[in-house]
Amino acid sequence: MLNRQIDLISLGWNKWFEAQADLCASHENTFARVAAVDRDQFLLINQTGQFRAKMSGHFFYQHEQSHEFPCVGDWVCVTKNPTDDFALIRSLLDRKTSLRRRSVGDGHGYQMIAANVDYIVIVQSCHYDFNLKRLERYLVMVTEGGAEPWVLLTKTDLVKPAILDSQLSELRASGIAAPVFPLSNMTREGVDEFIRMLLPGKTYCFVGSSGVGKSTLINGLIGRDMLETNNVSGTGEGRHTTVRRELILLEGGALVIDNPGMREFGILGADSGLGGSFSDITSLAAACRYRNCSHTNEPGCAVIKALEAGEIGVEHYDNYFKLSEESAFSQMSYAEKRKKDRDFGKYIKLAKKDLKHD
Numbered sequence: 001m002l003n004r005q006i007d008l009i010s011l012g013w014n015k016w017f018e019a020q021a022d023l024c025a026s027h028e029n030t031f032a033r034v035a036a037v038d039r040d041q042f043l044l045i046n047q048t049g050q051f052r053a054k055m056s057g058h059f060f061y062q063h064e065q066s067h068e069f070p071c072v073g074d075w076v077c078v079t080k081n082p083t084d085d086f087a088l089i090r091s092l093l094d095r096k097t098s099l100r101r102r103s104v105g106d107g108h109g110y111q112m113i114a115a116n117v118d119y120i121v122i123v124q125s126c127h128y129d130f131n132l133k134r135l136e137r138y139l140v141m142v143t144e145g146g147a148e149p150w151v152l153l154t155k156t157d158l159v160k161p162a163i164l165d166s167q168l169s170e171l172r173a174s175g176i177a178a179p180v181f182p183l184s185n186m187t188r189e190g191v192d193e194f195i196r197m198l199l200p201g202k203t204y205c206f207v208g209s210s211g212v213g214k215s216t217l218i219n220g221l222i223g224r225d226m227l228e229t230n231n232v233s234g235t236g237e238g239r240h241t242t243v244r245r246e247l248i249l250l251e252g253g254a255l256v257i258d259n260p261g262m263r264e265f266g267i268l269g270a271d272s273g274l275g276g277s278f279s280d281i282t283s284l285a286a287a288c289r290y291r292n293c294s295h296t297n298e299p300g301c302a303v304i305k306a307l308e309a310g311e312i313g314v315e316h317y318d319n320y321f322k323l324s325e326e327s328a329f330s331q332m333s334y335a336e337k338r339k340k341d342r343d344f345g346k347y348i349k350l351a352k353k354d355l356k357h358d
Ligand SMILES: Nc1nc2c(ncn2[C@@H]2O[C@H](COP(=O)(O)OP(=O)(O)O)[C@@H](O)[C@H]2O)c(=O)[nH]1
Pocket: 154, 155, 156, 157, 158, 183, 184, 185, 186, 209, 210, 211, 212, 213, 214, 215, 216, 217, 228, 229, 230, 231, 232, 233, 242
């Protein structure tokens, strides 16, 4: 629990959300941020501290697709009655950014991983995990969701300096524009440089394969072992993984979200098939007029401009789309989403039968 004064701004509230304040016009409602989701229960946080909540019946029945329900990082409008066990979520504020994954067993539907994240820290270990193509897949996903990507290379203590150097120059040569932080959680080399970059009130979500040191790093940031780390040393005992995503407010004021392994993201198999480097496209995309530009027909699209100028090849451009479709983080038509989410809808209808709140 937090034992210091917090306000909504220190939890990431900004003008984007302020502009939606009408949603919460009724005086008995307040805003809160989703710190964790546990099936139909939510852990929320606002200036009054942490508290439990459920979706109001009205909200629940109005929505049926998985991504329409609140996820970690979301801002919601709640009715909080001090005598009730659970506050009631009335509405969900429009997301500023989103990190999404392909639905399990379905090539097109998507599910939310986290919302309103400012920076997505893509973590790879330089010891047997470094992979440029997989990194590029993450970069596509991050850029499409509107957050800023950072790259973290962990376990520098396990490789010779020359190996790390070659990985760093490979990164540079590929044109990846994101900041890169090499560090070791063991020797702590590079850790302070990384911590210094974290800004109060900004949200950082850590993604990457299981075992690369995300939880170890975040535990270091928290200053105590709050997250269970995954001991990969092969003795078979104590093999724990991050089971839920939780938004954690650090002493320094930054907000962090840990994540389980990359299987979660539907980007397994990144090494096969398409290949190629898309960092040129993802970095061009940063210059598009619209944040959620699909690079197909929007005015002010930097990717189309580069395509027309012959700076990127047509085949390369097509491959990029294949990749982004495959990673299922591309925009879909509403009808398509409805169709693909039908299975989830069926599941929700079943779940509704046994639900009895308000
Ligand atoms: N040598 C070395 N081991 C590390 C480093 N960071 C984490 N580890 C170890 O790697 C294993 C997996 O770490 P964990 O934080 O659970 O990875 P996560 O799955 O990404 O959260 C643990 O045994 C850690 O002690 C590092 O920088 N160097």
